[in-house]
Amino acid sequence: MPTPEPKLLRWTLIGLALLGLAALVVLPLLLVLIEAFSEGWPAWREAVTDEETLSAIRLSLAVAAVAVPLNTVAGLAAAWALARFRFRGRGLLLTLLDLPLSISPVVSGLLFVLLFGAQGWLGPWLQERDIQVLFAFPGLVLATTFVTLPLVARELLPLLEALGPEEEIAAITLGASPWQLLWQVVLPRLRWGLVYGVILCTARALGEFGAVSVVSGHIRGETCTLPLHIEVLHSEYHFQAAFAAASLLSLVGLLGLLARRVVGARIGKAH
Amino acid sequence: MSRPHNPLPGLSLSLGVTWVWLGLLVVVPIAALIAKTAGLSAGQWFDILSDPRVISSVRLSLGASALAALIDGVLGLLLAWVLVRYPFPGRSLADAAVDLPFALPTAVAGIALTALYAYDGWLGRILQGQLGLKVAFAPAGIVLALTFVGLPFVVRTLQPILKGLDPELEQAAVCLGATPAQTFWRVTLPQLRPALLTGTTMAFARAVGEYGSVVFISGNLPGKTEIAPLLIVTRLEQYDYLGATAIACWLLLLATTVLVLVNWLQNRRNSLAGQHV
Amino acid sequence: MSIEVKNIDKHFGAFHVLRNVSLRVEAGELVALLGPSGSGKTTLLRVIAGLERQDRGQVWHHDDDVSGQPVRDRNVGFVFQHFALFGHLDVFENIAFALRVRKRPDAEVRARVEELLHLVQLGGYEHRMPAQLSGGQRQRVALARALAARPKVLLLDEPFSALDAQVRKDLRAWLRKLHEEVRTTCLFVTHDQEEAFELADRVVLFRDGGIEQVGTPAQLYGEPASAFVMQFLGHVQMLAGAVQGDEWRSQDGSLHLRVPAGVVPGPTQAALRHHDLDLLPPTATEGWPAQVERLTTSGPRRTVTLRVGASALPLRVELFGEHGPAPQAGDPVRVWPRQVRFWAAAQ
Numbered sequence: 001m002p003t004p005e006p007k008l009l010r011w012t013l014i015g016l017a018l019l020g021l022a023a024l025v026v027l028p029l030l031l032v033l034i035e036a037f038s039e040g041w042p043a044w045r046e047a048v049t050d051e052e053t054l055s056a057i058r059l060s061l062a063v064a065a066v067a068v069p070l071n072t073v074a075g076l077a078a079a080w081a082l083a084r085f086r087f088r089g090r091g092l093l094l095t096l097l098d099l100p101l102s103i104s105p106v107v108s109g110l111l112f113v114l115l116f117g118a119q120g121w122l123g124p125w126l127q128e129r130d131i132q133v134l135f136a137f138p139g140l141v142l143a144t145t146f147v148t149l150p151l152v153a154r155e156l157l158p159l160l161e162a163l164g165p166e167e168e169i170a171a172i173t174l175g176a177s178p179w180q181l182l183w184q185v186v187l188p189r190l191r192w193g194l195v196y197g198v199i200l201c202t203a204r205a206l207g208e209f210g211a212v213s214v215v216s217g218h219i220r221g222e223t224c225t226l227p228l229h230i231e232v233l234h235s236e237y238h239f240q241a242a243f244a245a246a247s248l249l250s251l252v253g254l255l256g257l258l259a260r261r262v263v264g265a266r267i268g269k270a271h
Numbered sequence: 272m273s274r275p276h277n278p279l280p281g282l283s284l285s286l287g288v289t290w291v292w293l294g295l296l297v298v299v300p301i302a303a304l305i306a307k308t309a310g311l312s313a314g315q316w317f318d319i320l321s322d323p324r325v326i327s328s329v330r331l332s333l334g335a336s337a338l339a340a341l342i343d344g345v346l347g348l349l350l351a352w353v354l355v356r357y358p359f360p361g362r363s364l365a366d367a368a369v370d371l372p373f374a375l376p377t378a379v380a381g382i383a384l385t386a387l388y389a390y391d392g393w394l395g396r397i398l399q400g401q402l403g404l405k406v407a408f409a410p411a412g413i414v415l416a417l418t419f420v421g422l423p424f425v426v427r428t429l430q431p432i433l434k435g436l437d438p439e440l441e442q443a444a445v446c447l448g449a450t451p452a453q454t455f456w457r458v459t460l461p462q463l464r465p466a467l468l469t470g471t472t473m474a475f476a477r478a479v480g481e482y483g484s485v486v487f488i489s490g491n492l493p494g495k496t497e498i499a500p501l502l503i504v505t506r507l508e509q510y511d512y513l514g515a516t517a518i519a520c521w522l523l524l525l526a527t528t529v530l531v532l533v534n535w536l537q538n539r540r541n542s543l544a545g546q547h548v
Numbered sequence: 549m550s551i552e553v554k555n556i557d558k559h560f561g562a563f564h565v566l567r568n569v570s571l572r573v574e575a576g577e578l579v580a581l582l583g584p585s586g587s588g589k590t591t592l593l594r595v596i597a598g599l600e601r602q603d604r605g606q607v608w609h610h611d612d613d614v615s616g617q618p619v620r621d622r623n624v625g626f627v628f629q630h631f632a633l634f635g636h637l638d639v640f641e642n643i644a645f646a647l648r649v650r651k652r653p654d655a656e657v658r659a660r661v662e663e664l665l666h667l668v669q670l671g672g673y674e675h676r677m678p679a680q681l682s683g684g685q686r687q688r689v690a691l692a693r694a695l696a697a698r699p700k701v702l703l704l705d706e707p708f709s710a711l712d713a714q715v716r717k718d719l720r721a722w723l724r725k726l727h728e729e730v731r732t733t734c735l736f737v738t739h740d741q742e743e744a745f746e747l748a749d750r751v752v753l754f755r756d757g758g759i760e761q762v763g764t765p766a767q768l769y770g771e772p773a774s775a776f777v778m779q780f781l782g783h784v785q786m787l788a789g790a791v792q793g794d795e796w797r798s799q800d801g802s803l804h805l806r807v808p809a810g811v812v813p814g815p816t817q818a819a820l821r822h823h824d825l826d827l828l829p830p831t832a833t834e835g836w837p838a839q840v841e842r843l844t845t846s847g848p849r850r851t852v853t854l855r856v857g858a859s860a861l862p863l864r865v866e867l868f869g870e871h872g873p874a875p876q877a878g879d880p881v882r883v884w885p886r887q888v889r890f891w892a893a894a895q
Contacts, residue, residue, distance in 0.1 A: 006451075009451075013349065013353055013357070014353050014357055014359050017350045017353040017354075018353075020346045020350065021350060021368055021369070023394060024346070024415075025369070025371045025372060025419065025422065026368050026371070027387055028371075028375070028380060028384050028387055029383070031393065032379060032382075032383045070292075074288055074289065077285035077289050078288070078289040078293075080281060080285045081281075081282060081286045081289050082289075084279050084282075085277055085286075087282070093293065096298065097293065099297055099301070100297065102476060103480065104480025104481070104482065104522070105480065105481075105483070106503050106504055107500075107519045109507075110503060110507065110515055110519055111300035111301065111303065111304055112300060113515075114300070114303045117510075117512060118510070119512050120512075145296060146296050146300070149292075149293075165279060166630060166632035167632045167633070168279055169278060169599060169632065170626065170628055170632040170693075171634075171645065172278055172280075172619045173597060173599070173619055173624060173694075174620075174646035174694075174696075174697065175620045175646050175649050175650055175697060176645075176649045177649065181280065182281075184648075184649070185634060189634075189636055191636075206376070207376025207377070207379070208376070209376060209377045209378040209482070209483035210500070213483075213504065214504060214507060227376055227378040227379075230379070231487075234382050234487065239386070243382070246376075246378070246382060249376045250375060250376075250379055252376075253375045253379070254374060257370050257371070257373075260370065261367060278600075
């Protein structure tokens with residue numbers, strides 16, 4: 001152990017750190033939960049079972065139901081290719097994979113507006129055929145998929161690298177076919193990382209605000225996902241209802257956090 | 272040149288899937304952005320970017336992000352230090368709480384921070400009522416929200432480094448007669464500096480583009496509390512695609528310049544330090 | 549099943565790992581691939597398994613050219629250096645893996661795994677996870693797993709290097725016995741000559757991607773093909789010098805040896821094995837005068853370090869058993885090689 005500081009200094013530092021953490025991070029979460037139930041349990045239930053809120057929840061779940069499986073399957077493929085092989089263009093792929101995380105959510109939304117908007121590349125073509133992408137479900141899915149794109153791959157890639165290829169090569173010498181290798185060796189070894197990646201991706205998909213806001217058009221009951229609905233409620237001064245809806249999303253976020261702890265411990269134990 | 276043969280299967284399939292996925296979702300949209308930008312003439316660029324509203328929003332975004340990253344650096348260092356070095360009741364809970372800004376959706380964080388720091392909020396009442404400091408609907412609120420989103424980057428970058436420090440270095444310093452403060456400033460902090468810088472630049476990069484947690488608390492007064500991402504959204508709502516694109520590119524360029532500059536300073540510092548060893 | 553490789557060439561980038569290697573291993577043989585690290589022995593093993601693809605040359609399993617076949621069709625048993633047991637499967641399912649992927653009926657799998665568990669003396673361990681096993685137990689699970697599908701050949705890559713010294717010795721004897729029972733053609737890679745000599749019917753000695761010598765342990769020791777073989781097997785010391793006429797002289801000119809007919813004149817190394825040197829009293833008329841520098845005793849072996857000749861070359865002599873009073877440091881003695889080999893010095 002490093003040399004101990006005087007007790008007074010130590011407790012002052014702990015106090016300051018916790019004060020900062022509380023004011024910045026913990027109190028907002030507490031506030032969401034307290035405000036959500038400020039008018040009692042029935043009011044909370046009424047708020048989250050309100051027709052518009054329910055349709056926002058359904059829309060958010062539908063968007064996640066497309067985006068998450070897509071990013072999971074493709075993310076697994078990408079992690080396999082990037083972790084196990086060296087090929088030309090590997091560096092470029094890694095950069096492209098990271099790009100969605102380093103781009104502002106607003107710019108992420110902007111990309112799809114430029115592509116599908118009325119003045120965009122594909123806008124006129126889509127308009128002729130009466131296909132609605134922007135301000136409609138496909139646009140929400142695209143923006144959400146883009147924003148959550150690397151999350152599963154980013155979880156699996158370091159895990160695959162840490163696990164090493166030896167067991168997989170052993171499986172091949174024992175006669176496993178590629179699909180047997182995938183189902184009987186690769187996926188079982190990755191299971192916890194995969195679970196965590198999917199949870200993380202789902203939580204982000206349900207909670208995405210900026211990018212979705214840009215492509216949504218905020219059509220009530222049609223393109224308002226849960227986070228957008230919270231914004232609407234908030235701007236109309238339905239604070240308790242907004243916080244009730246926010247408490248649902250917070251729960252999803254907390255679940256992700258819990259998963260990170262549990263799964264992190266599992267992965268740590270596995271090697 | 273022949274490379275080591277890899278007996279594992281699935282390269283062509285997995286690589287094919289990856290390229291299609293990234294191609295359609297990343298390459299094509301980015302290409303659309305580049306094409307749009309390339310279509311702008313110098314005059315158009317100048318017209319868009321010289322708009323006072325654009326200038327002030329970009330300045331606000333960069334300034335508030337830099338300030339927030341700085342605060343994150345100090346608070347993050349303090350938190351990482353306390354979490355790694357001092358056992359205290361509730362430490363693992365505090366450690367988990369650090370991830371909350373990653374876990375809470377930005378819109379949720381936005382309305383919660385707003386309510387907390389509004390003039391009638393739990394903390395706003397104290398800050399504004401007693402100290403006269405207006406946070407919500409003021410630039411301070413923007414800095415606050417950006418500090419919130421950036422904090423975990425600093426803590427999570429510093430923690431493993433702090434854990435991995437060789438305790439013998441600090442013990443040696445103490446044996447040589449250094450006071451705790453001297454040991455911290457001369458021995459410990461220099462070892463943490465690269466990670467601290469990485470963490471704060473990550474916080475900065477995240478803050479520049481942040482939207483959801485800021486729009487609720489900022490008040491969104493053009494020229495005063497309007498951040499650049501919000502202006503982009505506003506321009507899009509007015510169907511001003513060119514304006515939105517130009518501001519987005521400009522913001523990206525400026526933020527990247529800052530990051531490259533910081534990196535360059537850091538590398539120069541390292542190479543200078545290397546000459547003494 | 550015999551294994552034959554013909555004219556194998558393999559590069560890793562600019563590095564030529566295997567240079568035109570040809571080798572035939574007869575059915576049922578236990579052969580060691582021995583050599584310093586980087587000499588190509590592991591790469592050859594991986595080429596035989598199909599884990600590396602050769603640039604040129606062929607691999608034959610009995611009468612089949614398998615050069616282009618993928619790994620999983622070759623039916624080789626491969627034991628990895630660090631065992632590569634499946635961490636998510638227990639001992640039973642690890643051993644059963646090759647049978648499961650071949651979709652064998654459950655009863656057959658059970659019977660075969662039981663049989664193998666008995667063979668590797670791990671009965672009762674079937675439901676342990678690999679993480680709960682000792683190194684030696686893991687090694688035996690890895691062996692059983694590799695044998696499960698009755699492979700045509702068993703390939704082992706440094707099978708004992710990840711184990712403690714004592715476990716290594718036990719497993720060595722055990723593997724020899726196992727091989728006598730199952731009689732599968734067996735190739736194993738090692739850099740430990742003692743391991744190779746103790747286990748193998750024949751030893752293949754590698755050097756810089758090529759085969760330096762192939763033979764039984766006795767042949768390698770008794771009839772080394774080159775100075776490299778002698779040096780690799782150890783317990784030897786090379787003295788630089790030159791042959792003129794029928795005499796070899798050390799570089800400083802102070803040591804002389806008579807050379808047998810057929811040794812070519814020119815720069816020549818004299819190879820002296822430590823235990824082929826006799827210590828003589830200082831009063832003896834033959835031998836080189838020397839001075840004792842140090843004496844160490846290890847069990848039945850005594851090692852005497854001498855300084856010999858005009859340039860005081862260090863020379864080690866190993867004595868076994870009872871040899872009367874030991875010489876002391878500083879004592880003058882005489883030393884004489886009973887047996888010497890001469891190798892033309894490399895240019």
